[in-house]
Amino acid sequence: MAKHKTPVTQAIRLLRKEGVAFVSHPYHYVKEGGTEQFAEEMAVDKHQVIKTLIMEDEEKMPLIVLMHGDCEVSTKSLARQIGVKPIQPYDPKVADHHSGYQVGGTLPFGTLKKMPVHCEENILKQEKIYINCGKRGYIISMNPSELVRVLLLQPTLISAAQ
Secondary structure, eight states: OOOOOOOOOHHHHHHHHTTOOOEEEEOOOOTTTHHHHHHHHHTOOGGGEEEEEEEEOTTOOEEEEEEETTOEEOHHHHHHHHTOSOOEEOOHHHHHHHHSSOTTSOOSSSOSSOOOEEEEGGGGGSSOEEEEEEETTEEEEEOTHHHHHHHTOOOOEEOEEO
């Protein structure tokens, strides 16, 4: 079996600089396969696979939302919690422009544009999470406490819509 080489993305550079312990999980990327495809291929709980979503508020300001792979974001609830009017997903091309990553490989680390990060509360209670790391077909696992430490995350602890 060939040894997998870790892609050197801006996120990997940041995580290494910050001393974050992580494990690489390359997988076969399938367009629109999402968290379900990764979870099935790697035989992990989809709830531990974290989606990184780039959304926008009423002033078209970008924000990052971290959500469990088996849950949906209640944009109304999130908007209410952070004191803005409607929140909606960005067009993927615009999201790519703000994050510096392609949809399917987006993560909250090392983004081109600094954006506020909002996190579903139970993500931080997981023993381990799986999150994209800047390239399609490449996910890492890590302790979720590192989200707080590296991102200086003071999360808006949003609730998931099942």
